Amino acid sequence: MPAANRHLSFTKTRNPLFSVPTKERKAILERERRLRRSGEWGEWERIENPHRLISNVWLGEVDHVRKNRVFSVLVRDVGTAIHLAVSSLSGNRPTWPEMQRIKDELAGPKATAIEVYPPADEVVDQADMYHIWVLFRPLPFSLHGDR
Numbered sequence: 702m703p704a705a706n707r708h709l710s711f712t713k714t715r716n717p718l719f720s721v722p723t724k725e726r727k728a729i730l731e732r733e734r735r736l737r738r739s740g741e742w743g744e745w746e747r748i749e750n751p752h753r754l755i756s757n758v759w760l761g762e763v764d765h766v767r768k769n770r771v772f773s774v775l776v777r778d779v780g781t782a783i784h785l786a787v788s789s790l791s792g793n794r795p796t797w798p799e800m801q802r803i804k805d806e807l808a809g810p811k812a813t814a815i816e817v818y819p820p821a822d823e824v825v826d827q828a829d830m831y832h833i834w835v836l837f838r839p840l841p842f843s844l845h846g847d848r
Contacts, residue, residue, distance in 0.1 A: 792829030
């Protein structure tokens, strides 16, 4: 099955919006588009993970969730970094400025975060989530070439 069709199949079986009536789903998605265009995401709410450390699956490692009117972010401490797994109802990839804003608002404007493209045998792609890791130490190089 072509990758595009696999994604569509995955989306229809996993995305909770597909259980919502079509008219309501369209209104929800239009609201997300409008909020993303305007940048009016609202305040970040913190929700504690009731499954924290109870489960031996990945969800048990998630410390808490941060959400606003557009994005949900799973927050997980991986020892050398904080993993931010970002998603929205539409499943549309956040733009670079949106990811920068999420990093700034949740980890601070002075924090450095990276996006990772792993070796093929380590790829995990089971959800429409986009991942950045906020580093506890500076990178050994800089975008300005001064390190």
